[in-house]
Amino acid sequence: MRLDKFISHATGLSRSESRRAIKSAAVQVNGELERSAQRELSDLDRVTLRDELLTLPSPRYLMLNKPAGYVSATTDSENPTVIDLLEGVREVEKAQLSVAGRLDKDTTGLVLLSSDGQWIHRVTSPRHEHFKVYIAGLAEAVSDDDVRAFAEGIQLKGETRPTRPARLDVVAERTAEVSVVEGRYHQVRRMFAARGNHVVSLHRREIGPIILDPALAPGDYRDLTAEEVSSFS
Numbered sequence: 001m002r003l004d005k006f007i008s009h010a011t012g013l014s015r016s017e018s019r020r021a022i023k024s025a026a027v028q029v030n031g032e033l034e035r036s037a038q039r040e041l042s043d044l045d046r047v048t049l050r051d052e053l054l055t056l057p058s059p060r061y062l063m064l065n066k067p068a069g070y071v072s073a074t075t076d077s078e079n080p081t082v083i084d085l086l087e088g089v090r091e092v093e094k095a096q097l098s099v100a101g102r103l104d105k106d107t108t109g110l111v112l113l114s115s116d117g118q119w120i121h122r123v124t125s126p127r128h129e130h131f132k133v134y135i136a137g138l139a140e141a142v143s144d145d146d147v148r149a150f151a152e153g154i155q156l157k158g159e160t161r162p163t164r165p166a167r168l169d170v171v172a173e174r175t176a177e178v179s180v181v182e183g184r185y186h187q188v189r190r191m192f193a194a195r196g197n198h199v200v201s202l203h204r205r206e207i208g209p210i211i212l213d214p215a216l217a218p219g220d221y222r223d224l225t226a227e228e229v230s231s232f233s
């Protein structure tokens, strides 16, 4: 990793602030002054800023119960984001987090976040085919034809190929559990719209092997357990 990036990750300084610190002769690598922001570091290099040893924060893995009204982006000029809910997470760590599989602003439930880019990729890559399970509140009851259509794949408006087979289970008269492997834009809402139905509420309960912890109230989060993290390896 480049020296300016390392300092930025370790301290929360911006890249340009990190470069300024390097230029001002405040940074040493292995006890020697380093003035090149582009210096590539190995795992063994010891970096100090004003004589303080810098270390990268260990990767963070979180699950959040997203309430409605929050966007899944890490920054947004108009709406509060899921990152705004992470009270108690240091700013330097928040800056490193990415969201694994976004939810619409009005959708509630399980959101996974991590600073480990490879892990995020394993969670979201279509190649790994992790089922996402949603509970949908609907305007109309689900028919047997709907169940068959979801299982065969639904042709969404404006798209060239139908969705991958999805599972639709009736939970109550106007409530269904939907399991999809893809993550197309507004996918579940559009699948029901294609069947002439309307999603009134949508809640994600599961992503692959991880189930939303029922102890988390809307807006609450917790670190994933080691088992939950490794369940995606």
Ligand code: URA
Pocket: 102, 103, 104, 105, 107, 185, 186, 187, 188, 189, 190, 202
């Ligand atoms: N499908 C949707 O339509 N919305 C979501 O937020 C997630 C899946």
